[in-house]
Amino acid sequence: MDGSTTAPTKAKPKVGKPIWPKVPAEFVRAMLAGHSALGLAFAALIYVVCFSGSIAVFTYEFMRWEQPERPVLHEVSPQAADAAFRAVLAKNPKAHDLFIRLPEPSSPRLSVHGDDAQGGEHTWYADATGKLVGEQKTPWSTFQATLHTVLHLPRAWGGFIVGLTGVALLSSLVSGVLSHPRVFKDAFAFRWGGSKRLQEADLHNRISVWGLPFHLIVSLTGAFLGLTLIIVGVLALATFKGDTSKAYALFTGPSVKDDPRPAAKVIDIAAILTNLKARYPDARASYLYVEHPGETGQHASVNLVTEGRLSRGETVIVDGTAKILGEVGYESGSVGLRVLATMTPLHFGWFGGWPIKVAYLLLGLGLTSVTSSGVAIWLARRRDKGRPAPRWERVWTAFVWSQPLGYAVSALAALVVPAPPVAVWGAVTLLATATAIAWTPKAISAALRLATAGFLVLTAIVHVAVNAGRIADPVAWIIDASLIATAAILAGSVWLSRPKATA
Amino acid sequence: MSPLWALALSPLPLAGAVLLKRAWDRPSPERPWLIAGGWGLLVLAVAASVPLMGAARGPFAMLTLASMVALALVAAGVERRNAKKKAARELAPEPSDRKRVVWRGWLRGFLAGPLAGIAAMGCGLAVAICAPGQIQSRMVIGGLMVPFLWAGGMAWTLSDDKILRATAVLVGVSVVTLGAAFLKGAL
Numbered sequence: 001m002d003g004s005t006t007a008p009t010k011a012k013p014k015v016g017k018p019i020w021p022k023v024p025a026e027f028v029r030a031m032l033a034g035h036s037a038l039g040l041a042f043a044a045l046i047y048v049v050c051f052s053g054s055i056a057v058f059t060y061e062f063m064r065w066e067q068p069e070r071p072v073l074h075e076v077s078p079q080a081a082d083a084a085f086r087a088v089l090a091k092n093p094k095a096h097d098l099f100i101r102l103p104e105p106s107s108p109r110l111s112v113h114g115d116d117a118q119g120g121e122h123t124w125y126a127d128a129t130g131k132l133v134g135e136q137k138t139p140w141s142t143f144q145a146t147l148h149t150v151l152h153l154p155r156a157w158g159g160f161i162v163g164l165t166g167v168a169l170l171s172s173l174v175s176g177v178l179s180h181p182r183v184f185k186d187a188f189a190f191r192w193g194g195s196k197r198l199q200e201a202d203l204h205n206r207i208s209v210w211g212l213p214f215h216l217i218v219s220l221t222g223a224f225l226g227l228t229l230i231i232v233g234v235l236a237l238a239t240f241k242g243d244t245s246k247a248y249a250l251f252t253g254p255s256v257k258d259d260p261r262p263a264a265k266v267i268d269i270a271a272i273l274t275n276l277k278a279r280y281p282d283a284r285a286s287y288l289y290v291e292h293p294g295e296t297g298q299h300a301s302v303n304l305v306t307e308g309r310l311s312r313g314e315t316v317i318v319d320g321t322a323k324i325l326g327e328v329g330y331e332s333g334s335v336g337l338r339v340l341a342t343m344t345p346l347h348f349g350w351f352g353g354w355p356i357k358v359a360y361l362l363l364g365l366g367l368t369s370v371t372s373s374g375v376a377i378w379l380a381r382r383r384d385k386g387r388p389a390p391r392w393e394r395v396w397t398a399f400v401w402s403q404p405l406g407y408a409v410s411a412l413a414a415l416v417v418p419a420p421p422v423a424v425w426g427a428v429t430l431l432a433t434a435t436a437i438a439w440t441p442k443a444i445s446a447a448l449r450l451a452t453a454g455f456l457v458l459t460a461i462v463h464v465a466v467n468a469g470r471i472a473d474p475v476a477w478i479i480d481a482s483l484i485a486t487a488a489i490l491a492g493s494v495w496l497s498r499p500k501a502t503a
Numbered sequence: 504m505s506p507l508w509a510l511a512l513s514p515l516p517l518a519g520a521v522l523l524k525r526a527w528d529r530p531s532p533e534r535p536w537l538i539a540g541g542w543g544l545l546v547l548a549v550a551a552s553v554p555l556m557g558a559a560r561g562p563f564a565m566l567t568l569a570s571m572v573a574l575a576l577v578a579a580g581v582e583r584r585n586a587k588k589k590a591a592r593e594l595a596p597e598p599s600d601r602k603r604v605v606w607r608g609w610l611r612g613f614l615a616g617p618l619a620g621i622a623a624m625g626c627g628l629a630v631a632i633c634a635p636g637q638i639q640s641r642m643v644i645g646g647l648m649v650p651f652l653w654a655g656g657m658a659w660t661l662s663d664d665k666i667l668r669a670t671a672v673l674v675g676v677s678v679v680t681l682g683a684a685f686l687k688g689a690l
Binding site: 025026028029030031032033034035036037038163166167168170171172173174175178179181184187188189190191192193194195199206207210211212213214217219220223224227228231232234235238239247250251308309310311329333334335336337339340342346349351352353354355356359360362363366381 | 506507509510523524527528556557559560563564566567568569570571573574576577578580581582583584596597598599601611615620624627628631632636637638639640641642643644645646647649650651653654655657658659660661662663664684685688
């Protein structure tokens with residue numbers, strides 16, 4: 001955080017003695033130096049991860065938006081789930097595993113994921129009877145989720161870089177709080193206009209302070225989720241001679257012996273769901289992961305969600321005869337397991353319905369703007385000291401506004417052309433950043449915001465046109481309306497920041 | 504219904520933030536009461552969320568919404584300034600001006616990145632392997648400590664001017680914790 005402030009004006013009454021203990025100025029200055037160095041080193045990565053994370057909160061809703069014609073199911077019978085499972089298994093009877101996703105409030109659809117004989121992966125949607133109605137095609141939703149979790153890099157590297165970015169963000173929060181001795185004195189000060197540095201500092205510091213609980217939660221859980229592979233790897237090296245599967249086995253519940261001989265009959269999903277409903281009447285099955293279907297060693301891991309809990313749900317292991325073997329312990333086991341089960345919901349805001357999702361989106365965008373304003377403060381400070389960096393001012397402005405534009409254009413492209421959204425996003429990011437060569441920061445900011453607004457409106461229009469007369473999911477309409485509202489806000493922000501004519 | 508409880512409770516943190524802002528706005532005899540009332544309402548909102556939304560879920564939901572409403576209140580109180588008039592500045596803290604020495608820069612980067620990471624990993628491993636308690640709990644708590652300690656180490660090494668002291672501490676912590684973890688070596 002930046003410690004910039006102004007002298008109080010005469011009209012402003014004094015607010016009394018600060019209750020925050022006096023922090024030595026040298027300590028604050030040293031912390032600010034570390035805060036600046038870290039923020040600048042990771043600025044672009046933190047910005048991309050925060051922006052993509054804000055959007056990823058609505059991953060399920062975007063999947064529904066991309067295929068709004070698919071059946072909206074609030075509940076399905078165990079028999080329907082079983083029928084869908086068997087229909088997909090019939091496409092590849094030698095499938096190693098199948099993943100059945102049951103309707104949930106955020107994703108009211110029945111789908112089955114599996115691989116084909118050539119190893120290609122497919123997800124099929126089914127209707128209320130379990131009849132397959134088509135394949136899942138959600139390239140843009142997958143693109144944005146993958147960008148946030150692994151930056152479209154190989155899992156090990158991408159996860160590590162995102163995890164390291166989370167650590168850098170967490171570190172910035174620590175140094176930012178320690179370098180902000182006026183945390184209470186300036187708690188509600190928000191001044192816009194006048195000094196650029198003061199304006200950016202107020203924006204940076206107010207969002208940082210009041211959003212601190214959220215910032216700490218998402219950065220800690222994000223760093224943990226990203227670094228899981230490396231943490232487990234080192235742990236396995238120290239304790240299991242490098243065998244990571246033994247470390248993971250501690251978190252997978254009762255094991256079922258692998259037995260590839262053909263089973264007398266294929267695992268019965270309907271029987272499993274019926275048994276589980278009798279044993280856990282308050283819980284709702286959200287997904288089943290069936291391993292080795294058709295073999296003697298076939299079994300399923302079923303996730304059960306109980307309303308009102310923070311956790312992602314309890315996982316129950318069931319054998320090929322639908323006999324319940326036991327729980328992993330995500331809700332009934334050790335403290336560690338219960339904490340682990342809360343990591344994903346806490347990180348993505350998937351624990352309190354749409355009010356929390358909206359809050360996560362806005363707070364996430366707030367954190368994104370904290371990153372953006374942090375660099376802007378550094379640039380403004382250089383300018384104030386007579387050492388301006390105009391090239392970096394242009395590059396940073398262009399990069400910041402390249403992301404909304406890249407998302408908008410890639411979403412539009414995904415609707416009309418089969419090009420991979422990541423390629424479109426990458427090309428737009430490069431092109432938008434290249435505007436730094438020619439324009440001033442103000443012109444870049446205005447042009448890219450207006451272009452984003454235009455593409456958002458176009459995306460909504462094309463989406464409605466492409467799916468004309470067959471939108472079954474109301475969420476699609478809400479997202480289209482939200483795109484237009486976002487476009488209006490962006491265009492409005494350009495209008496409000498236009499140069500005023502002098503009298 | 505339970506997601507809507509979060510919305511139903513949001514007037515409580517809003518009222519709390521309003522009281523805190525009134526205390527911040529001007530000194531008055533009621534100021535201590537306004538501060539106590541403001542924080543009291545925030546605590547009440549969190550407490551009320553427990554029976555309505557769940558013991559773990561409620562407080563996290565309320566913290567999220569409280570951040571939102573407080574920021575909305577800050578935004579509502581925006582003070583527009585004339586861009587032409589440059590405000591008089593107080594002596595705002597400036598980052599300390601360090602001499603630019605190449606080897607110190609590289610060493611600082613090494614300390615904040617790999618070495619702080621190794622030291623944090625060592626602490627996490629030591630907890631996972633040597634601490635009492637159930638295996639899974641030790642692993643998860645140890646795992647959660649890694650990013651937190653790494654972040655702390657990063658913040659410290661990047662701001663501490665006594666760079667050799669930071670090196671010695673991080674090397675020492677790495678040797679002790681990793682040594683203990685690999686010596687014990689079994690869960």
